Amino acid sequence: MWDYSDKVKEHFFSPRNSGAMDEANAVGDVGSINCGDALRLMLKVDPDTETIQDARFQTFGCGSAIASSSALTEIIKGMTLDDALKVSNQDIADYLDGLPPEKMHCSVMGREALQAAIANYRGEVWSDDHEEGALICKCFAIDAVLIEETVRANKLSSVEDVINYTKAGGGCSSCHEGIEEILTKVMAERGETFSPHAVVLKEENKPSKLTNLQRIKRIETILDAIRPQLQRDHGDIELVDVDGKTIYVNMIGACAGCQMEAQTLQGIQTRLMEDLGEFVKVVPSRAGSYVRAASHV
Amino acid sequence: MDGIYLDNNATTRVDDSVVAEMLPYFTEQFGNPSSMHSFGNKVGLAIKKARLQVQELLGAAHESEVIFTSCGTESDSTAIWSALRANPERKEIITTTIEHPAVLALCSHLEKEGYKTHFLKVDDKGRLDLDEYARLLTDKVAVVSVMWANNETGTLFPVEQMAEMAHAAGVMFHTDAVQAVGKIPMDLQNTKIDMLSISGHKLHAPKGIGVLYLKRGVRFRPLLRGGHQERGRRAGTENTASIVALGKACELAQQHMHHENTEVKRLRDKLEAGILAKVPRAFATGDVSNRLPNTSNIAFEFIEGEAILLLLNKFGIAASSGSACTSGSLEPSHVMRAMGIPYTAAHGTIRFSLSRYSTEAEVDRVIQVVPEIVAQLRKLSPYWGENGPAEEPEKAFAPVYA
Structure with missing residues (x-):
């Protein structure tokens, strides 16, 4: 039996705002x-x-x-459409005092229905x-599709890579067999063979020609270039620290706890690596939503 | 705990007299049956008695054909691995699409290790095509593993006939009978079944005890090697208290066999007919004319199983579902999918499984509650209109992505 919060149970047993709405626009x-x-x-928009x-x-x-749907309707009633678009799936999950990791997709479905309804209203x-x-x-509630796409896009070849890029497998490690199976499959597509014993020869880091200060400033500049994209989605990023090859950042606003956070970070990491010309790892300094998800395990 | 327990295919209550029988083996009779002293001796005799009780229920020819294991899954794994190791030149397995994961996941795994597994398909009632089976029985096949009764629908498979066919083709035959043992009579000595799995907790014995029946003379390779327990076929110190309990549970199952196939069956039929009479757009799945006496699996269209279970639970009624959401996977039950049950119904399947403890009053209560729950959830469903399914439900509601 799932470990549902009382709030989830309550919204399931007595759902708010259920049923068809004839005057929906x-x-x-x-x-x-x-x-x-x-x-x-269904929304009635003034x-x-x-x-x-x-x-x-x-x-x-x-x-x-059902509980996520009920929560969503309660959250957005009275909001303007622009404000409603800022509601994230994590907001829905938080409203319900959390969801089990296997059930986070229910809150994602709520957010998507909201986007779809507003798009429908706006034509x-x-x-x-x-x-x-x-x-x-x-x-960390990460599914096979995301891992597979990340492995493919970044030509990953080890479980450690997958942990670094997606966080999948970075917790209890029980899923490493599953991750190895994905690696085996995707690596076969590109004509390689997965080997758990392969010494991962990371591109040897070229000695950075920049001083520490120059390097950090450069990172700031790159992040500034990315920032407008994040802000468009009502999120933001903040540089916290740089420790050798590891760049610690804070995801802010809608980015924090977004289901796409791992992918966003990975995109940022790729961009930083291209611009800096060295291998770096972007790590969220605040574990954020995933920690919440993990606490339900 | 009060409540109406109709989930006996998941697990059963340990019978009070079974508990009484096993308790002394934790304290007074704690000895190791392998020991020479009197502490061990009596325990050894108790295990012998339990073996005879299991033999009796199975209709096995010899008590030595009973190997105690830790569970049904261990018995299944032991049987299949044994057949593969005993026939190293044979690289094929025949099983079905509707097996329990204990067999299905193992066979899928073996595919990765270079074995070819043939998964026999079923029709819309969950029945196998024996012609297809006959064609696949070649000298490349190391073992056939087919369940005696399906855990979700209760559908019975013609394992005795299939074992005859395998035997004639010189292929080993195993059956996962964890749902069937204790519910239908068996007479293994007059069959060609080579290996058969039992799980104690499905027949009012505790969890953590199982049996592999191994017909005398069938070539065998142990999964666990070590001590000489179980004549060297399953090493590891015996789970004495649970073995004694399983023996007693088998004796009780034998005594209640007639009751199971008359009274329990009558209650099951009453429950199913009562629900189907009151709930529109619902149907029983599986081969209803050929199934276990205690199982009824009903598909409620346009609603989702987990939601039904949560509401049933609120009324103190325990059942289970083939919905994806109850397992955390994305796909609904592989058994429902194999039978071609559409998604809108497969997600809403509920299994009611009775036992000899089930009562008429409980069945009456469930017949009363289920229609209300289904109506309540259908009111929430976008596929359901005022008084019935939306016209052309698949078109009335077509979400943006699938």
């Missing part, structure tokens, strides 16, 4: 029948103020899917490349 349908959850979010006057939902899904087409795979790392 914004509707978002999302979900995955194969995964057994699907959500229709055209003058773009305020959400009422919100209702219909959900085909498990206890936490935009909302599409999502979101794809879910089997959960591999239970400590």
Whole structure:
């Protein structure tokens, strides 16, 4: 039995704002029948103020899917559309006093329904490349699709790489067999053979020609260049420390605890490596949402 | 604990008289059966008695055909690995798509180790195609492993006939019978079944005890080597208290065999008919005319199983579901998928499994509660309209991504 919080149970047993809404002028349908959850979010938006006057939902899904839908409608009622777009899946999970890692996707579905509904209201087409795979790392709630894509995109070849890039496998380590299977498969695609004993020959770090101060300033400049993109998604990044090859950062706002945080960090790391011309590792200094997720294990 | 327990295919309550029988083996009779002194001697005799009780329930020809193990999974693994090691030149396995993970996951793993596994498909009632099976039985096959009864639907498989066919082809035959033993009569001495797995906790014995039946003369390679326990076929000091308990549980199962197939079956049929009469768009899955007497698996369309279980639990009713969400995986039950049950129904399957402790009053209560729960959840479902499924539900609600 799942370790659901009292809040989840309460919202499941007595869902708020459930049922169809005839006067809705914004509707978002999302979900995955194969995964057994699907959500229709219906909003009544005041055209003058773009305020959400009422919100209702219909959900085909498990206890936490229904509770997440209920929580979402409660959170966004009375918000302007712009404010509602700032609601993250973590906000939904927090509202419910947390969700088990296997169930975080229920809160993601809530956020996506919200985006879809607002896009529908604004006459935009909302599409999502979101794809879910089997959960591999239970400590940090990371699925096979994300690991596979990261391994492919970055030509990773060891479990250690996967931990550094995605955090998957960095906790209890029970999933290392699963990660090795993904490595074996993806490396075979590029004609390599996975070997757990291979000495990982990291590109030997070229001696940095920059002084420490110059290097840190350079990192700041690169981060500044990335910042506008993050801010567009209502997030931000802050440099905390540089310790040799490890760059510690803080993810702020919507970036903090975002399901895409690992991918975002990885993108930033790639950019830093390209610009600095050396191998570096970007690490969130505050463990953030994943620690919360891990605490449910 | 009060409540209505209809999840006996998951595990069962240990019978009070079974507990009474096993308790002395923790304290007064704590000896090691291998010891020469009197502390061990009596324990050895108790194990012998338990072996006879298991033999009796299985209808086995010899008590030495009973090997005590730690669980059903160990028995399955021992049987399959043994067959592969005893026939190193044979690199194929035949099993089914609807096996328990104890067999399925092992066979999938063996594929990675270079073995070829044939997964027999089932039809919409969960029945096997014996012609396909016959075609696959060649001298490349080391072992066939087919469950006697499916844990989710209760569907029975013609394992005795399949064992005959395997025997005629010179192939070893194993059956995972953890759901069947104690619920339907068996007479293994008159079958060609070579190996059979039992799990104690499915028949009112404790968890952590199992049996591998190994027909005399069948070539065998132990999984655990070490001491001489179980005639060297399963090393490790005997779990004496649980072995004694399993013996007693087998004796009780034998006594209740008629009750199981009359009274328990009657209650199961009443439960199923009662629910299906009151709930629209619901159907029983599996081969309903050929299944265990205690199991009913019902698919409730357009709602999700975990949500049903949570609401049932609120009423003190325990059952289980083939939904993806109860397992944490993304796919609904592989058994439902194998039978081609559509996703909108597969996610809403609920298994009710009764036992000799189930009562008429409990069944009546469940028949009363289930329709309310289903109606409550359907009200939340985007696939459900005012009084029935939305017209063309697949089109009425087509989410952006799948």
